[in-house]
Amino acid sequence: MVPSRVRTGRWVAAARAAQRRPRVDSLGQPPSPESASTRAALYVHVSGQGRAEGGGGRGCSVHSPPARCPCLTSHLWPYCEKRCSYCNFNKYIPRGVEEGTVRNCLVTEARTLLQLSGVQRIESVFFGGGTPSLASPHTVAAVLEAVAQEVYLPADSEVTLEANPTSAPGPRLAAFGAAGVNRLSIGLQSLDDTELQLLGRTHSASDALRTLAEARLLFPGRVSVDLMLGLPAQKVEPWLQQLQKLLYHCDDHLSLYQLTLERGTSLFAQVQQGTLPAPDPDLAAEMYQEGRTVLRDAGFRQYEVSNFARNGALSTHNWTYWQCGQYLGIGPGAHGRFVPQGTGGHTREARIQTLEPDNWMKEVMLFGHGTRKCVPLGKLELLEEVLAMGLRTDVGVTHQHWQQFEPQLTLWDVFGASKEVEELLAQGLLLLDYRGLRCSWEGLAVLDSLLLTLLPQLQEAWQHRPPSPVSGG
Known part of the structure; x- marks a missing residue:
């Protein structure tokens, strides 16, 4: 049952007021070195492979080449109604999960890592999944309030929630807005019901368009959608027709992702067994090239390899990754990158949280966090990331x-x-x-x-x- 209202804390109340103010695009100018060391983004997640936007089901779109991906991040809510045929993320079908316990552990770990990082300001928060729209708005509000109590979280910070069409009816989306969310990333993936069925999605094309319309009414100018390309047996022209149709319905941010066949998934097995044709890389390259041309002609700026925006609707959170800014990851399997100043450190570390949710919760309750591994980053490693990440953007x-x-x-x-x-x-x-x-x-x-x-x-x-x-x- 969706709560009729979310208990409003001080930060949430300020954020709701800030949502009524127009957005100001300030991306493209890097912060000063002094402020860069005290700022970070927060990725609230549990497990799975990391990416910048949307409903999952692809390799990391943040880092390139994939073998160099430093995040492999996981997400706030690892639980899903069912596992998609292409997805190898660390997801779980819930069996009596106690959300209150998960919520308390997320809040505890957020407080611990914020204190350890020495960060004074969180620029953006991204709630990923799994299917975070299956979690309650109260969980989202609790994490945001905890962050705001520890550090400075501006009321107009970008707060993104990933949502699947079947888990996000209008009233539920409104409740997330009341909890402090001001941006949605919808895992639409396709506007073809046959393709959605192939992908194992629980929604239809009409479900997706209905959710998109409701989201745009609640979060005007702040709704992103994913569209996948390079599916088995997919052809260029029908896919371009989907993209053209989506342009009539979408908001100001859109992500194009090529399907990555992951070992251990149902789709991978079907291709290996010959029951499905292997995706054609040349056709996928043609779809991508034609698609980006269509979006450019429609007024979208390709500000990153897979991400397109118009009217200044670039993602602040994504931009932190591509500028090699600090980010904290909380939740099972989460990865982060920051300098642990709370221990007197001066070297940026890649930090990995315990993968399995039950074990992660036990560790958080014992130690305040579930960090399983810390890897110091050498100077050359960091420069390689600055180069590979920065070149993904048009800047x-x-x-x-x-x-x-x-x-x-x-x-x-x-x-x-x-x-x-x-x-x-x-x-x-x-x-x-x-x-x-x-x-x-x-x-x-x-x-x-x-x-x-x-x-x-x-x-x-x-x-x-x-x-x-x-x-x-």
Whole structure:
């Protein structure tokens, strides 16, 4: 049963007032080095593979190449009504789950990691899944209030909730809005009922469009949808017709994702057994290229490889990932990246929370958090992420941003004299100028192949860098 109202705390009340103010787009300018060390995003999650947007069912869209993905993140609510045929996320079909216990553990771990990180301001919060829209709005409100009590959480911070059409009727969405959510990411995936059935989704195309319409009424200008491409037997023209239809119904943010066949899933097994044809990579590439052209002509800015926005509706939370900002992950299987200043640390760590929910809850109740592993990141590793992540965006890696991570070795030092990079510049795939290093519109579509040249170039330049200046020398 959906509660008629959510008990309003101080932050939630302020956030509801802030939702009535117009959004201001301030992305694209990196924060100062001082503020970067005290700011972070918060990803509230339990388990599964990480990605920037939507309802799951693909490899990591945040990091490229996939083998370099540092997050493999999991999500707030790991429970689902059923497992989709393409999904290998860490999900669970609930068997008498006690949400109050999960809620208390999320609040406890959030407090602990915020204190450990030394973060003073949370810029955005993303509730992912699983199916977080199956959780109660009270759980969302409790986490947000706890964060606001520990650090500064601006009332107009972007607070995103992932939702599946069948678990998010209008009244339930309104209750999440009352709990502090101000942005929705809907796992629509397809507007073809046969494809949805193939994917094992519990909703129909009409369900998806109805939920989308209700969401836009409640969160105007702040609704994102996913559309998948590269499914078995999928053809270019019918898929483009789906995209054109979606343009009549969608809001100002849209994500295009290619299906990744994951070992251990039903869909993978069917392809291996020959009962389904393998997805055609050439057709998928054509869909992607044609799709991004359609979206560009419709006024959408491709601000990242898979993400498109118009009217300034870029995702603040996503932008933190691509700018290699700090982020905290709470919940079973969550991954985070921050400097643990509470222990006097100075090195950024990749932190991994315990995967299985029951074990995670036991550890949180014993120790205040369920961190299973901490891996310090070397300077070169961090620079590789800055490069690979930044080039996913249309802004690329600016000189100012690069210098925040490496003040001695400039982008010109690394790439300016490389013949291989010079070829990519001549082909019009890359741009290296006074702004920094970035992909052209054509280059953005083949980023993985460009990184095969750029990452070794960075590694070689790092090995031959001049020694750092010694204080007093």
